[in-house]
Amino acid sequence: MSHHILTAVAWPYANGPRHIGHVSGFGVPSDIFSRYQRMAGNKVLMVSGTDEHGTPIQVQADKEGVTARELADRYNRVIAEDLRGLGLSYDLFTRTTTANHYAVVQEIFKGLYDNGYIFPRTTMGAISPSTGRTLPDRYIEGTCPICHFDGARGDQCDNCGNQLDPIQLINPVSRINGETPVFVETEHFMLDLPAFAEVLGSWLQSKQGEWRPNVLKFALNLLGDLQPRAMSRDLDWGVPIPLDGWRDQPNKRLYVWFDAVIGYLSASVEWARRSGDPDAWRQWWQNPDARGYYFMGKDNIVFHAEIWPALLFGYNGQGARDGRPGSLGELSLPSEVVSSEFLTMEGRKFSSSRQVVIYVRDFLARYDADALRYYIAVAGPETQDTDFTWSEFLNRNNGELVAAWGNLVNRSISMAAKNFGAIPEAGDLTDADRAMLERSRAAFPRVAAEFERSRFKNATNEAFDVIREANKYLAEQEPWKRKDDPERVKSILHVALQVVDDAKTLLTPVLPASSDKVHAMLGGEGAWSGMPEIQEVEDLDEPGRSYPIITGSYDGAARWESTPIRAGVPLAPPTPLFSKLDPKIVDEELARLGG
Numbered sequence: 001m002s003h004h005i006l007t008a009v010a011w012p013y014a015n016g017p018r019h020i021g022h023v024s025g026f027g028v029p030s031d032i033f034s035r036y037q038r039m040a041g042n043k044v045l046m047v048s049g050t051d052e053h054g055t056p057i058q059v060q061a062d063k064e065g066v067t068a069r070e071l072a073d074r075y076n077r078v079i080a081e082d083l084r085g086l087g088l089s090y091d092l093f094t095r096t097t098t099a100n101h102y103a104v105v106q107e108i109f110k111g112l113y114d115n116g117y118i119f120p121r122t123t124m125g126a127i128s129p130s131t132g133r134t135l136p137d138r139y140i141e142g143t144c145p146i147c148h149f150d151g152a153r154g155d156q157c158d159n160c161g162n163q164l165d166p167i168q169l170i171n172p173v174s175r176i177n178g179e180t181p182v183f184v185e186t187e188h189f190m191l192d193l194p195a196f197a198e199v200l201g202s203w204l205q206s207k208q209g210e211w212r213p214n215v216l217k218f219a220l221n222l223l224g225d226l227q228p229r230a231m232s233r234d235l236d237w238g239v240p241i242p243l244d245g246w247r248d249q250p251n252k253r254l255y256v257w258f259d260a261v262i263g264y265l266s267a268s269v270e271w272a273r274r275s276g277d278p279d280a281w282r283q284w285w286q287n288p289d290a291r292g293y294y295f296m297g298k299d300n301i302v303f304h305a306e307i308w309p310a311l312l313f314g315y316n317g318q319g320a321r322d323g324r325p326g327s328l329g330e331l332s333l334p335s336e337v338v339s340s341e342f343l344t345m346e347g348r349k350f351s352s353s354r355q356v357v358i359y360v361r362d363f364l365a366r367y368d369a370d371a372l373r374y375y376i377a378v379a380g381p382e383t384q385d386t387d388f389t390w391s392e393f394l395n396r397n398n399g400e401l402v403a404a405w406g407n408l409v410n411r412s413i414s415m416a417a418k419n420f421g422a423i424p425e426a427g428d429l430t431d432a433d434r435a436m437l438e439r440s441r442a443a444f445p446r447v448a449a450e451f452e453r454s455r456f457k458n459a460t461n462e463a464f465d466v467i468r469e470a471n472k473y474l475a476e477q478e479p480w481k482r483k484d485d486p487e488r489v490k491s492i493l494h495v496a497l498q499v500v501d502d503a504k505t506l507l508t509p510v511l512p513a514s515s516d517k518v519h520a521m522l523g524g525e526g527a528w529s530g531m532p533e534i535q536e537v538e539d540l541d542e543p544g545r546s547y548p549i550i551t552g553s554y555d556g557a558a559r560w561e562s563t564p565i566r567a568g569v570p571l572a573p574p575t576p577l578f579s580k581l582d583p584k585i586v587d588e589e590l591a592r593l594g595g
């Protein structure tokens with residue numbers, strides 16, 4: 001039975017390259033999940049892109065003397081390269097500055113507005129007393145009223161993360177000329193979140209027992225204090241407000257949080273338009289059998305378990321004010337919000353400014369993508385905060401990937417290649433042979449059950465148990481000591497190679513590139529699991545503009561089942577699957593970390 005599965009991956013903010021803490025929260029888990037679901041026969045649509053609006057992008061662009069769009073163009077490209085390098089199998093990784101995204105965001109705004117879930121509110125906005133012109137939020141700085149941090153901005157405090165209004169700042173000053181702004185009445189739009197308290201409450205209650213308990217508990221706690229939330233800002237970088245009298249105002253834009261969460265839908269629409277069937281996205285958003293899984297770090301739970309569902313309920317006309325679905329039709333709510341906890345780096349919080357960081361591209365310049373994917377799967381922040389240490393990375397790489405898995409592959413294939421030049425035929429099987437084969441086959445439903453629940457640590461450990469059993473089987477059967485009994489050696493190696501083939505399949509979601517290698521070493525033809533690529537494409541609605549997307553063809557041969565290996569397939573001597581790391585890398589890497 002094949003299902004449509006939407007994998008909605010959090011949108012990285014385009015103000016710098018990604019570090020391994022970022023990708024351990026949203027990137028690698030979502031890809032493991034998607035690859036497993038495709039192998040199980042489901043129709044996966046995995047979408048995301050760079051989040052490119054908002055004050056921090058504009059502030060950074062001002063600092064560097066470029067436009068916000070130029071800055072976003074640069075980091076969109078850098079981030080796309082990072083994520084492709086990790087083998088993340090997006091069907092579409094796009095961006096929020098496309099004309100398609102603007103149109104979908106404005107449609108959702110209009111649907112909410114028509115159903116009465118958006119209302120205007122007069123607030124106090126800043127103007128420059130010397131020029132009389134509006135001062136956008138980013139040009140106002142002051143002390144945060146909540147945490148008393150000195151450099152808080154007019155819309156947000158980067159220290160405590162709270163949303164602010166410029167008038168709440170203590171001692172506000174203009175960053176342009178240092179003068180104290182004057183506050184005058186200005187109009188903005190608010191999302192009526194309290195109107196969704198009831199529908200959100202019963203929806204979240206229905207997820208008891210399904211979601212990770214930490215996510216559900218956090219989301220239920222938020223319900224106790226739902227306040228109207230500002231949806232627009234005094235800012236010139238963002239999606240214009242699609243109402244008469246508003247759309248042409250240069251200093252009124254939709255708030256970045258509002259446009260970014262709608263990216264899951266707009267990216268699905270863009271993917272469909274590029275596929276040649278503009279309505280294809282509806283299979284994932286309007287089909288009652290489809291399921292949607294959202295992957296993120298825990299700082300994003302509020303947007304995915306509260307605000308995005310509220311927007312969908314409102315667009316569908318299902319909040320306290322009722323209403324009816326907008327022109328796209330009724331849209332599906334998330335089936336599950338899968339949030340990771342935080343990764344720290346050698347006991348400290350990641351910090352780009354203090355150089356307590358390792359960027360994805362630097363990591364990939366020195367180590368295998370699969371080695372990082374493995375670390376994140378078995379030791380990442382799946383259900384609790386965890387610490388990345390270089391010594392643990394070294395130990396897991398050398399002890400588990402090289403000594404356990406790489407060694408099993410290497411010695412099974414090299415013995416068979418050297419003695420028989422091909423996969424040998426099995427003769428009469430002993431009880432030990434049959435038990436080994438049964439152990440390997442039995443792992444498929446068990447590992448599958450863990451992947452289904454996004455328990456990547458358990459899934460990977462179960463697969464490695466099979467590998468450890470197989471190494472033990474070889475040590476006990478000692479095929480290298482049986483030169484006088486080639487028929488028995490054939491059977492042992494046949495069993496070992498079958499288990500290698502099974503383990504390759506079990507590990508494909510976590511280790512796609514090295515599983516492709518094992519597939520080829522065992523004489524498999526064609527692509528096994530498929531890898532992402534970057535394509536330069538034209539904007540669908542803005543002629544002359546092009547940008548890179550991540551996409552790919554992932555319908556390779558990989559299926560979630562044990563496939564009998566074929567005796568007689570020629571085998572060449574294997575190349576090492578993983579590189580053994582020199583213990584001195586630990587000190588080298590620690591020396592690169594700043595204090």
Ligand SMILES: [Zn+2]
Nearest residue numbers: 144147157160
């Ligand atoms: Zn603060």
